[in-house]
Amino acid sequence: MGHLAGQLARVAGARVVGITSSTEKNEILRQQLGYTATVNRRSSSFVDDLRAACPAGVDVYYDNVGGPALEAVLPLLARHGRIVCCGVTAHYDADRPPAGVTDLATQLIVKSLRMQGFLVADYLPRWGAAQRELHALQKGGELTVLEDIRDGLDSAPGALIEMLAGGNIGQLGVRLAPDPPGWRALLEIEQSSQ
Structure with a gap:
């Protein structure tokens, strides 16, 4: 879902940086989907690459991975930044749930961040309108699925x-x-x- 969220942000005028798990995915996001920059979360230089790709910080982070990716983004979030949590694939196959949220809580408070979970079911009444808008963007070439x-x-x-x-x-x-x-x-x- 991240590839769609990023494109919608781009269409709305945002500078979009994608976090992927491969060089191949990075190329697709930049060349086919119009992302400004991308970083590979599996790279040994991921944290430095992310910092370089976001020199002015991060205003909105759409997170469907969690784990180390979220930990790397937290220090880069701008004051009053927002985190949209849509998934935690980094934890789906873990033996036990992740422990501790101390740094997350500290970052939320110190930077006045807002963090909210996202479930598509929360927006069922708007489903038809969203489908029409997304279809129009796709038909117009602004959205690639x-x-x-x-x-x-x-x-x-x-x-x-x-x-x-x-x-x-x-x-x-x-x-x-x-x-x-x-x-x-x-x-x-x-x-x-x-």
Whole structure:
């Protein structure tokens, strides 16, 4: 989801820096999606690279990884900065939940930061309008959706492992089965009768 959030921020006029898990992903974000800069969180120079990519600090951090990436961004957050938490993939396969939030709490207080969790379900009443806006941006060439779709339930375990390892590019999904013939026509008939 980060690749979409970054593009939406770019469309709104923000200078966008992406944090990825590979050089290949960095290139895609810069060359195909218009990010200003990117850094690889697996690089031995990640913290220095991030600091160089954000010389004026960070106003908004969209976080779907957590862990060391969040720890690296915290000192760079500007006063009154915001953190949007959408996921913690760095912890999904950990043996136990992460311990301690002392530095996070200190940073939140000292810099008057705002941190909020984000679930798409919180915005269901606005889903239709959001879909129309996103479609218009995509149709206009301002938004590129990257999808990595795997077929069949049997592919789900491998897809999850690859996602946790950072091996996918874009939104990773598992298509359980192809649409049966005539299914879409039946759905449209049902929806039009409601």
